[in-house]
Amino acid sequence: MxxxxxxxxxxxxxxxxxxLRGIDLNVQAGRIVGLIGPNGSGKTTAIxxxxxxxxxxxxxxxxxxxxxxxxxDLMNEVCFIADVxxxxxxxxxxxxxxxVGGIHPRFDRKRAEDFxxxxxxxxxxxxxxxxxxxxxxxxxxxxxxxxxxxxxLDEPTLGLDLLFRRSFYDNLLNDYFxxxxxxxxxxxxxxxxxxxLTDVIFLQHGKIKLDVAMESLGERFTQLVPMAGNVEAxxxxxxxxxxxxxxxxxxxxxxxxxxxxxxxxxxxAPSVADxxxxxxGGSAADGRAEGAGASKEAA
Amino acid sequence: MIHANxxxxxxxxxxxxxxxxxxxxxxxxxxxxxxxxxxxxxAGDGHGGLHFGPQVDGEVLxxxxxxxxxxxxxxxxxxxxxxxxxxxxxxxxxxxxxxLLSERKDRSILFWKSLPISDxxxxxxxxxxxxxxxxxxxxxxxxxxxxxxxxxxWLRFHNSALGGWVTVWNPLVWxxxxxxxxxxxxxxxxWYLPLAGYLLLxxxxxxxxxxxxxxxxxxxxxxxxxxxxxxxxxxxxxxxRFAGAFMIMDLPTDDGQSAPSLMVFVSxxxxxxxxxxxxxxxxxxxxxxxxxxxxxxxxxxx
Numbered sequence: 001m002x003x004x005x006x007x008x009x010x011x012x013x014x015x016x017x018x019x020l021r022g023i024d025l026n027v028q029a030g031r032i033v034g035l036i037g038p039n040g041s042g043k044t045t046a047i048x049x050x051x052x053x054x055x056x057x058x059x060x061x062x063x064x065x066x067x068x069x070x071x072x073d074l075m076n077e078v079c080f081i082a083d084v085x086x087x088x089x090x091x092x093x094x095x096x097x098x099x100v101g102g103i104h105p106r107f108d109r110k111r112a113e114d115f116x117x118x119x120x121x122x123x124x125x126x127x128x129x130x131x132x133x134x135x136x137x138x139x140x141x142x143x144x145x146x147x148x149x150x151x152x153l154d155e156p157t158l159g160l161d162l163l164f165r166r167s168f169y170d171n172l173l174n175d176y177f178x179x180x181x182x183x184x185x186x187x188x189x190x191x192x193x194x195x196x197l198t199d200v201i202f203l204q205h206g207k208i209k210l211d212v213a214m215e216s217l218g219e220r221f222t223q224l225v226p227m228a229g230n231v232e233a234x235x236x237x238x239x240x241x242x243x244x245x246x247x248x249x250x251x252x253x254x255x256x257x258x259x260x261x262x263x264x265x266x267x268x269a270p271s272v273a274d275x276x277x278x279x280x281g282g283s284a285a286d287g288r289a290e291g292a293g294a295s296k297e298a299a
Numbered sequence: 300m301i302h303a304n305x306x307x308x309x310x311x312x313x314x315x316x317x318x319x320x321x322x323x324x325x326x327x328x329x330x331x332x333x334x335x336x337x338x339x340x341x342a343g344d345g346h347g348g349l350h351f352g353p354q355v356d357g358e359v360l361x362x363x364x365x366x367x368x369x370x371x372x373x374x375x376x377x378x379x380x381x382x383x384x385x386x387x388x389x390x391x392x393x394x395x396x397x398x399l400l401s402e403r404k405d406r407s408i409l410f411w412k413s414l415p416i417s418d419x420x421x422x423x424x425x426x427x428x429x430x431x432x433x434x435x436x437x438x439x440x441x442x443x444x445x446x447x448x449x450x451x452x453w454l455r456f457h458n459s460a461l462g463g464w465v466t467v468w469n470p471l472v473w474x475x476x477x478x479x480x481x482x483x484x485x486x487x488x489x490w491y492l493p494l495a496g497y498l499l500l501x502x503x504x505x506x507x508x509x510x511x512x513x514x515x516x517x518x519x520x521x522x523x524x525x526x527x528x529x530x531x532x533x534x535x536x537x538x539x540r541f542a543g544a545f546m547i548m549d550l551p552t553d554d555g556q557s558a559p560s561l562m563v564f565v566s567x568x569x570x571x572x573x574x575x576x577x578x579x580x581x582x583x584x585x586x587x588x589x590x591x592x593x594x595x596x597x598x599x600x601x
Contacts, residue, residue, distance in 0.1 A: 048599075053412060055597060072300075075415040082409035089405060090316050102308035103414050 002029040004150055004182045005050060009058035012045050012206075019045040021206040022058065027199075029149070030179040034193055035186045036276060037203035043186045046203065047154050050184070051080055063149060076105060079143050080152035087135055089128040093121055100142050112145035115175065133164035140168060144176050151176070153185040157192075165189070169196055194272035202279055209279050218269035222253045226265035234264045241278035252278050301423065305416055309424035310432060313398070320433050323390050324383055324440040331379055331444060335451050365466075372466035376445040377476050380438070384484070387437045391429045395498035396509040398425045399595060404507070408598075418595045422499065426588060430495055434484050442477055449473065475561045479568075486571040490544035493580040496587025503591045503598060540580075547574050 005027040012020040020042045027033050037043050048054040052067030052074060060067060065074045087096070093116070101109045116123070119137050127135055136156065143151065157165040173196055177183060187193055194200070200217070202210040212220065225248055226234040235242075237260075239251035252274065258267045270278075314320055399422070402408040411421065449468040456467050466472065498513060505512040517537065524533050539546075548567045571577050 051412070053597070053599065072415065072417045075413070080409075080413045082413070083406070086406050086409040088316065088402075088407040088410065092315070095312075095315050099308060099312055100414065102311075103305050103416055105415070 003027070003061075003064075004029050004031075005060075005062050005184070007049075007058065007060045010046070010049060010060050011057040012042075012049060012054065018206050020049070020056070023203070023206070023208050025201070025208075025211075027182060027184065029182050031198045032177065032183045032185070032196055033199040033201060034190070034197040034272070035184060035201050035203060036190055036272075037186075037209075038280060040205075041203040042206040043203055044154060045206075047080075047152055047184070047186060051078065051152060077149045078152065079146050079148040079150070080154065081136075081139050081143060081156045082154050083156075083158060087127045087139055089126065091127050092123070093125050093127075093138060094123040096127075096138065096142060097123075100146070104146055106147040107142075108145045108147065110145075112141045115141040115144055115171075133160050136160060136164060136168060140171060144171065149181060151181065151183045153183065153187075155187055156185070157187070157189070165192060169193060172196075190276050191271065191273045197272070200272055200275075202276060204280055210275065217272075217275075220255060221270050221275060222256055222258045222261055222267050223270040223274060224251045224253060224261045224265055224267050225249065226251065230264040234261070237261070241281075301417070301420055306420050306424050306427070309416065309420060310428050313424060313428040314432075317394055317398075317428075319390055320394065320428070321436050323386060324437045327383055327386055328440050328444040331382065332447055332451065335448050336455075368466045369469055369472050372469060373472050373476055376448060376473065377479070379444055379448060380441040380476070380480050383437045383441050383444075384434075384487075387433060391433055391495075392498065393510075394433075395425070395429050395495055396502050396513055398429075399499060399502035399591065400505055400507070400509050403598065418592045422503075422588060422592045422595060426495065426499065430488050430492070434488060438477075438480055438484060441480065442473075445473055445476065479561055479564050482565050482568050486548070486568050487544055489577055489581065490571055492584035493587065494540065496584035496591070499591045500587045500594075503594045543576065544571050547571050547576070 003026060005025055007023060007025040009022045009024065010020050011022050012018075023042075023046065025046075035043050035046065045054065045056075049056040049060060050062050050067060052062075052071035055068060062074060063077055067074055091099070097109055097112055100107050100112075116138070119134065119141075121130065121134050121138055121141075127138070130138065157168050160168070169192070172183070185193060185197075194214075197214055199213050200210065201208060224234055224239070231249055234249075234251055237253065237256060239253050241252040242249055244250075252270055253261060261267050402411060452467040501513045502509050517533070520533050521531075521537075524530055547570050549570070550567050551563060
C-alpha cells in the first residue's frame, strides 16, 4: 500500500484562533476518504494545507512531498475542485479544453470531449452562460480527463439539485476511481456520500473526533433499540449516545459485539449520519456523548 | 523552473479574458482611418485639416525639398502610432492593476491554483502580456494603419494640386517609422518597468479598490511633504519617473521645417538604454515583481 497523505501534529492558527489542533492523518492509495465536520471544524484548513494553499505547523507529506515547498511538482499529480463557483466566468468551454490541454501534462482531451458529449454543454458557450449544474459537469469533465493520483473535492456539489449531485458521484465512481487513485472529499451532505466512502474522518474544533474505515465501522459500532423491559440493562453496557424516537430509545455502542447486544432488542449497524449526530451533536446530544469511548479511541 | 509552453498558454488566456488589449487598438485604428478619409486635406490653409499631425504651413508645402516633405509625412504617420501608444498606456495601467485582483474577486484563483502552474509563471505571463505582447499588437496594428492611411491620402490627393507637393505615400518613410517605433517602444517600456511592477504589487495585495491603493499612498506622501516639509522632492521624483525617459532622450524638436533623421532619432532614444537610472529602475521593478510572486503564493480572500 502506498501512503498518499501523511500528517503528524498538523497545526494551524489564524491569529489567536486555532483552526487545526495537531491532527494526524494517514490516507492510503485507492481509498475514498470523507472528511466530515461542521463549519469551522477545520475541514477547509486541512484541505488547504494538503494543497499547499496555506502555511501550517507540523509534519505533512502528500505523495511524499511537502506542500509548502514542493507545491509546483505536487500539482502535476493532484487535482482539486474547490467549489462550484471557481471556473472563470469568461472562459469558453472550448478554451477550457485548450487551456488545460496546454498546461496539464496528464490531460487526455479526448476523454474530456467524450464526457462533454454526453451532456448538454456546447463548446462555444462561456461559463457564465451555463447553469450551476453544467459548470460542475464541465469542471468534472476537465478533472476526470486528468490522470492524477489524488483528487481533492471540497463541497463539490454545494448548491446543486439532487439529480446533479447523484450523477456527479456516479460519474466519479464509474469514470474516475480505481485502485491507483485516491479521493478526499468534504461535504455537509453525509448521507449522500456514505455509500461511496471507504473511510470517514470526523473533524470538530480542529481535532479528529473519529477516523475509521467503513469496513470496520459495522464491527465497531452497533445501534440498539432495546425492548421495553431491557432499557436499564442496555444502559448498564454504557452506550455513548442515546436518543428517543417515537417513544422508543435508540442507543449507540462502541466496541460491543452485536451478538452481545442482540438479546436486549433490535440491533443494526449505524449509518455515518447516525454516528455524526451522536459524536458531533455537542450540546444538543445527551450528556453521555461526552467522554464516550469513540472519541477516546480516535484521539 | 519556468515552462515556456505554459507561459505561452497563460498569455493566450490573458487575451481571451482581456479582449480590450487587442480590440482597443483596432477601434482606434478604425476611428483614425475614418477621420483620415472624411476630414479636410493635410494642410491647405492650415485650418480644418488633419489635426493629429504636425502643423504645416503653406511655406513648407511650397518648399520643393523632398527630404522635408518626407519628414512631414513621417510626422503624420508617426503620430498615428503615438496616439495608439498613449491609449495603450492607459489600457495597460488598468490591466496591471486588475489582473491579480480579479482572480481573487471571482475566486477563479482556486481554479488556477488547481493546475500545475507556478506563481512565477502566472505573474510573468501577466507582465509579458502587458509589456511585450500588448505593445507588439499595437505596433502591428499601427503599421497596418499607416499603410491604409497612406492609401487613403493617395486616393484622395494624388490627382489634386497637393499631390505634387506633399508625400502621399512612401514605403521607405513607412519603414523608417517602423524601425523608429521598434526602438522607441522598448526604451519607454524599460523606463516604465518599475511602475508596472508597482501596479502588479498593488494588484496582488489589494482586496478591493486597487486604483485607490495605487494612487492614494503617493498622493498622501505628496501632501504630507508639501504641508510639513514644504518641499516637493517626492513630486520631483514622480515627475522624473513619468517624464524621465523623454528628458533623457532629449529628442530634437520638430519645428515642422525638418524632421530628425532616423539615425539621429535612434541615437537619442538609445540614450535611455545606456542611462544608469533606467537600470536602477529595472532592479526596483524586479524587486516588485518578485514580491508580487511571493505574495500570490499564499494570498487568499476566502
